[in-house]
Amino acid sequence: MYLSATTATTAQSIASAFWSFDSNALELYNSGLDATLSGSPIYTTSFAGYGAAISFTRSSTQYVYITPKVLPFNSRSFTIEAWIYPVSLSSSNDYGIFGQCQATSSNLCLYFIARNNKLLCGFYNNDIQGGTIITMSTWHHVACIYDLTTMTQQVWLDGSLDGSHSASAYNGLWGNTAIGATFQLGSASTFNGYIDNVRFEARAKNSTEILNDATLHVYYSFDGGSLTDNGPNGINATAYGSLSTTTGRVNQALQFSSGPYISYSYTPFYFLGISGSSFTIALWAKPTGSYAQQTILLVEQPSGWCVHYLVMTSTGHLVANCWIGSNIATNGPIISLNTWTHIAYTYSTTNGIRLYINGNLNSTTGSFTFSGSGVPMRFVLGGDSGRTVCSPAYGGVFTGALDEFYLYRRELTAAQVLALANP
Template sequence: MLYMYTSNSYFQMTSYFNLTYRSFTVEAWIYPTSVSGDWPIFGQCTCTTCTSQCLYFILRSGKLYMSFNYIDLSGVTTVNASNWYHVAFVYDYSASQQIIYLNGYQDAVHSAVTTPYLGYNGSITIGYSPLVSTTYFSNYIDNVALITRAKSSTEILADATQLWYFSFDLPNPYYDNGPNRLNGTAYSITSVTGHNSIGQAIRMTTTSSYFQLYGISSYSYPTSKPYTYAMWVYPSSNLGGVLVHVSYSQPGYNYQQELLGLTYSGQLVTQVNANTPVSAYPSVIGPVISINTWTHVACTYSMTNGLTLYVNGVSQGSTGSNTVTSYYLIPNYVYLTLGYSFGYGNNYIPAYPFQGSIDEFYAYSRQLSASEIYTLASI
C-alpha cells in the first residue's frame, strides 16, 4: 500500500509499457482525504500536447475521470472523502470502448472511441500525472494493477468485492488466491485431500486448531454492510462447532461474534448480533450436517434480504427483508477465525471447536445471488 504523506509524494516506474493499439485495464483501491479538485491515481505520458499520447486516471471533483488527452470519459457517481473505493478503467481496443467502474459496477462508458491510445513509452506514475502537475494524490492507494487486456465486468466485480479465496492447495495452503492477498496463519492444522479429491483441504487436528486471518475493515459500528461466506466442510463430529468467528483481537475476544456454525444437535446455523430494528440474534437454522461427508455451506447478508443460509447450493431459508437493518461488528479491522472461538459462544452456536476439514473458503463484501452460491457449490 502506498501512503502519500507529503504534498508531492508519488510513485514512478522507470520501465516502459507499450500500450499502443491494444486493450488494457487499470485497477486500484483508493482512500482520498479530499474530493475537491483533481487527484491523480495513475498516469503514463509520451507527449503532453499530443492527442491520445498521455493517459491519466484521476478523481476530479469527486468523480472518476479518464483521458487519453482530449479523448475523455467522466464518471457520474460522486465519492466521499475518507472511504475506501475500488476503481477501474477498461479500454477495449477491439470494441473501441472506454469504461469506468466504481466498486465493481459500471459507472460510465464511452463507445465509438475513434482514436486509440498511442502512448508507446513514458514512465508510469501512481499518485501523479504530468497533465495534472499541480496536484498529487493525498493519502492511500493500494493494489494498483495494469493488465494488458480488457477485463470483463464479471472479473472487475470479483476484484472489487471478493475479500479472499483460500483453496488450501499445496504448496502454499495458507496463501490467499483472491485479489487482496490476505494470507492466513494456521495453528495445529494439517493438509488432507480436498472435497474434489484433486486439491487439498485443511484439517483441524486438535480441539484448539484454527485458521486465522486479519485485515478486513467493518467500516462502521454498527454496520449494514452485506457479506457472503462460503466453504466446503467435512465434520468428523456434528455435536456443535464454530465455523466463522470474528473478533477485534487475535485471541478472539472484544466484539466477538459467531456468524456460522453447528448447533448442539449438529444443525447448520447462521446468525448475527442485530442492532436494528430490534436488538436480538436473528438466525436461520438448517439441517443436521452429516459427518464424514463433504457438504457445501454458505451464509449471506444484505439489508434487503436479511440473512440467508445455503446447503449444497440450495437455500434453507431467510430472515426476510428489513429484518436486520444494521448489526454489531468490530469497529475497526477484523480478525476472522475458522473452526475455533477461543471459548466464546453466542446464541445457537456453542463455544465448541469445529472438528473436521474445511476447503475452498470464499468471502465477499456483497450478498451473492442464489445462482452464484449454486455455482460455488458445483465446483
Template sequence: MKYENGQLISNTNLSLIDISIIETRNECICHCYINESCVSLVYIGSNRTCWLYASQIPMTNLQLAPVALNSVVITLPNRITTITTSTSSTITSTVATTAYCESTCVNTIISTLSRVVFYSFNGNMLDNVGNYSLNLYFLGSTPNYVPGWIGSAINFIYSDQQFLFTKHIPLDSRSFTIDFWFYATNLTYTNDYSIAGEWQASAYDECLFFNIRGNVLYMGFFYDDISGITTILTNQWYHATFVYDSTIKTQFIYLNGVLENSGKVYSDFLGTTGSFTIGGAHLGGLAPTYEYYPGYIDHFQISYRVKTPCEIYLNAILFCYFSFNLPSLLNDSGPNYLNAINSNGISTTGRMNEGIQFSSSSLSYVNISGVNVLNSSTNPFTISMWIKPLNVSGGGTVLHTSTQSSGEGNCFVLWGFTSTGEFSVNFISTSNSITSIKIPNSFQINQWTHIIHVFDPSNGNYLYINGNLMFNATLSTRQAFGSFVFLGASPMDANSCLSGSISTGQFNGVIDEFYVFSQALTSADICRLTNP
C-alpha cells in the same frame, strides 16, 4: 430443458407437488432443487406463481405464451432417484441432481497473466513484479501509510503536492488494464484529481491520465477521453478499473466491478517517453502542469491484456478464496493474496478436488489474517463454505473471528455446532446482542453441506443451507467481527468469546471452498456456489 416465456397447454399426467408464491424465478428454481421429488417447474413472473412437478414436462404439453408472462418452464432431465441401504437396513432415498443456475461470475477465475506492475503499498513503494519500483516527489510532507482495503495503503495530501513516479512503462500501441482501490478524502479543491498518468507531450494521444473529474471517474489519451457516471463520494473505498482494447480501439471504465462507460477512440495511446506517476499526473493543454490526488490508493496493478468483465467484477467483490487444493494448500486464489497459517489441519478429499480436515486428536484450525471486510459494522459481506461433519457429538467451532491473531480480544464464534449436535449461526448486533439460529437435523454425518451467510445493511442477515434460505434477521448494522478468521476451531484460551448456543472447541470434519465476498451476493450467485 429451459423454455422461456412458455406455458402449459395441459397438466394431464403431470404430478403436481406444490404451488406457491415466489418472488423470483431463481427462488422458484431453488425451491425445486431442495425438494427431492421435484423434476420440473413452471414459474409465472406476472403473478409470481411457482408450480413444482414430480415428472418431466413433455414438449407436447407446452406452447409459447400469447402475452408476455415473464415465465419459464424448466425440466431437470438429469435428476434421477437411486436407492441406497444404510447399515441398519433402512431404505432411504438419495437424489442426484443437476440444478439449473443462471450464468454468473462467482465461480470463474482471477489471473495474474501479463501483469507487469503491482504495488501493494504495504509499507513500501516496491513493485512486487520487480521492474518499476516507485520514487517520491513532494513539496511539503511525505505521503504516509494508513490502514488500506488490504493491509496498508498510501495516503496523499493534496496541498503538499505529493506524487510517486517510476521510469516509463510502455503502454503505447497496446491493450492494457489498470485497476486499484482508492479512498478520496477531499474533493472540494478543484475539478480534476489525477490518480495516475503518463505524459510525453500535450498533443493528441500522447498524454495518458486516469482522473476524478467533476466527481466521476475519467480517462483519456488527450482528446480521446471518456467519463464515468457514478458520483464519487469521499471517505469511502471504491474499486476502479480502466481498460483499453487496442483491437477495437475502445476505452472502458468500471467502478466496483460494474461497467460505467465505454467509448471509441481514433488512436492508441502513442506516448513512448515520460515517467509513469501515481498520486498526481500531467494533464497538458490549459490545465496546470500537474493535478494532484487527495486520499488513499491501494493494490495498484497494470496488465498488458484486456481483463474480462467477470475478472474485473471478481477483483472488486471477492475478498478471498481458499480452495485448499494441492500443491498450494493455503493459497488465496482471490485478488488480495491473504496469508493463512495451518495448525495441524490435514489435506484430504474435498467437495471439489482437495479439502482440509480437522480432528480432535490435536487442536487444529486454519487462521486467515487480513479479512478487513469483516472489520466494519457497515460493510456488506457473503461467506460461503462446504463442510462435511465426521462427528458433531459435543459441538465444535466452524468459524471464529477476532481482532487479534491469537483469537482473543473482541472475538465471536459465528458458526458451529451445539453440544447436542445442532448447527448454529450467530447474528451479532452492534450492542453484542446475539440472535442464535439453530438448524436441527440439517447436517448428515459424512455428507457435504453448503452454507452461505449474507449480510446486507439494507436487508439484514440471511442464512442459506444447500441453496435454501433458512432464516433472515433484520439487522441494519452488525458488530465489527475483526479481520482474523479461524476455520475449524476456536483457538486455545479464547474462552471469553461470544458464542451463543455454540459449544466452542474442535470441529471434527472437513472444510472446502471457503469464500468471502465484500458484497451481498444475488440469488443467482448463491445458486452457482451451491451447484459448482
C-alpha cells in the same frame, strides 16, 4: 516535470506490472519499472491488513514516478487497477491515481483521476467519467480499461461498470508515468489519501475478472494442505495447531480435530467491521464424530467484538448469526455427519442473512443492518480459539473437514451461490 524521449525508454512489450507498495515503491514483475518517490510520501496500513499502502498528501505534492522505462499504452488494449482510500477530495480539483502524459494534446495524455468526486479515465479530449460519487475514507477498487478491439473506454468502481463510451486509442509513446499524480493540466494533479496494489495488464480484462479482483477477498482451496490465498489479494492464513490433509469435496481438504484452527496474527477484513457492509461466506463442511456445539466460523476483533457467524448446535443444526446490538440469527437444517455439505451465508442490508444449503436457499432473517465494530476484523475457521462466550454464547472446537473457502465483499446472487455448490 516531464520525462523526455532522451531520458526514458518505452518498453515494447510488457504483459503485466504490479506495485504492492509494501513499504517500498518497487515493481515486482519486471526490471526498469521501479517507482521513485517525489515529495516524500509515507506508508500506511494496507487495505489487506498486512504489508503497506502508500499515503499521499496533496498539499505536499506527493506522488511516485516510474523510471527509466515507460509503460507502453499506445495503440493497444490495457487495464489499470488500484485500491484507493480517498481523504477529503474537493470537487474543484483533479486527483491523480495513475497517468502518463507525453503532451497536453488529444490522445497524448493518459490520466486516471477523481474529478468532481467521480472517477474519470481519459486520453485528453477523449474521456469517460463515472456516474457514482466516491465515498470518502473507505477503500475502493477502481479500474480504467481500454479495449482496442471494440474501441471502448471504461471506468469501474468496486467491481461495477461506472462509465463506458466509444473512444479512439491513446497514442502517446513516452511521458511522465506516475502513480498518485497526473499531468493533464500541465503541473501535477496529485492524490489525497492512500493507494495500494496498483496493477497494469496489457489487455482489457472482462467484467468477471474485474468483479473478482474487486470483491473476492480471499479464496483457500486447501489443496495439499496449503493456506495460500488463491484470490487476488495474497492474504495467506495461519494454522494454529496441527492440521492434516484429507480427501476433499474438490481435490483436497483440511481435517480439523483436537482443537486446531485457522486465523491470522493481524486483521485483514476491513469491510467486516463496517456496519451494513455486504459480504458472502461460502465453504464445504463435512462434520465427523458426533454432534456437539461447535464453531465453523467466528468473526472477531481481537479482545473485542466477536460473533459465531456459523455454528452448530448439540443436535447438529446449523445456525447463522450476526449482530445488531444483540444477536440475530437464522436457523438452518441438521448438517449430516460424514457427508459434504455446501454452506453459503450471504448478507446485505436489503436481504439480511440468507443461508444456502447445497446451493438452495434454506432460511433468511429478512432485512436488517448489522452493527459492525468500526475496525478491521479477522476470522477463526474451524473453531473459536477459546472464545465460546462470544455471541450467541455457544460454540467450540470443530471436528471434521473443510474445503473451498470463499469470502467476498459483496452479496452473491442465488445463481452465483448455486455455481459454487456445483464445482
